Amino acid sequence: MAHIDYFFSTLSPYAYLAGTRLEQVADKHGASVTYKPVDIATLFGRTGGTPPKDRHPSRLELRAQELVRQSKKLELPINLKPAFWPTNAAPSSYAIIAAQAAGGGDLGKLVHGFMAAVWADDKDIAQDDVVRGALQDAGFDPSLADSGLLAGAETYAANLEEAVTRGVFGAPFYITDTDQRFWGQDRIEDLDLYLSGKL
Template sequence: MAQIEYFLALQSPWVYLAGRRPAEIAALHGATLVYKPLDALALFPRTGGKVRADRHPSRVSYSAEDLARQARKLGVRMTADPLFRGANPAPAAYALIAAQAAGGGDLAGYVLAIGRAMWAEGKDISEDEVIHAALAENGFDPKVADRGMLMAAETYAGNLEEAVSKGVFGVPFFVTEGARFWGQDRLDDLEAHLAGA
């Protein structure tokens, strides 16, 4: 059985646009999808990238234009500049790690709920009530994040180191069977690889 390592940052609009598709592709091909949330703001400078604030204005404006285009294409509701864009994503990431370890719920649904909270509903994804609601909505005990906090914090830091060692430089990023795929617009390529095409 193939394993897909899914490196992601929950505040990323591109992860939000990926939606449930990574999980659907994994299920279609009998693969295991392993969520590996990480600190993208720490990843970028370590791998030659720049955080949004340090990018040239032409790159920032193109990214906004492309996000709007992709959201329309996918039929996804998205705010161009969410109210809590700078929210700390670590608590929501810790909850994802703890929920994955606990099992029994819908991880793809949780990731989508956190992205929707930020990019469509104007919510602060660092707040406990937002995280707990996303967990409960997707079949997890809302307190799973509280119980797994220490383990999750260690895993979160470890995911960053693992990502750097595997050549990951952005999110969403998928690593499987020695192949790497960057971006929600490469999910067709990931699916083709798993199909042996």
């Protein structure tokens, strides 16, 4: 059975625009997925990337245009100036890590729910009530927001080190068990084709 390691940040607009297409591709091919949230700002710094706030205006202008075009194409609403961005991604990331360990809910829905909270719903995913609400909406016990914080912090840090070691430099980033790497929500179709044996 194929396996996909999914590296992402709950603050990434491009990971938000991926929607639940990864889960659809995984279901189609019977592939398992491990969700690996990472500290994207630190990842950028360690792999030669530049945080949006430090990018040249030309890059920021194109980014804004591209996000709008992609949101229309994918029929996902997006707010280019969300009220709570950037914010602390750790609480949402820890919740995802705890939910993945606990099982019993829809992990893809949880991950997408956090990103939609940022980019469509103007919610602060660093706030406890938002984290609990996302857990509950995805079928998980809201108390996971309180449990396993130490393990969450350790796994979050380990995910970053693994990302750097395995060649990840942005989000969303997908790596198959055959070390085929796909960067960007616009490469999910290529991931699908690869798993189909066509690439």
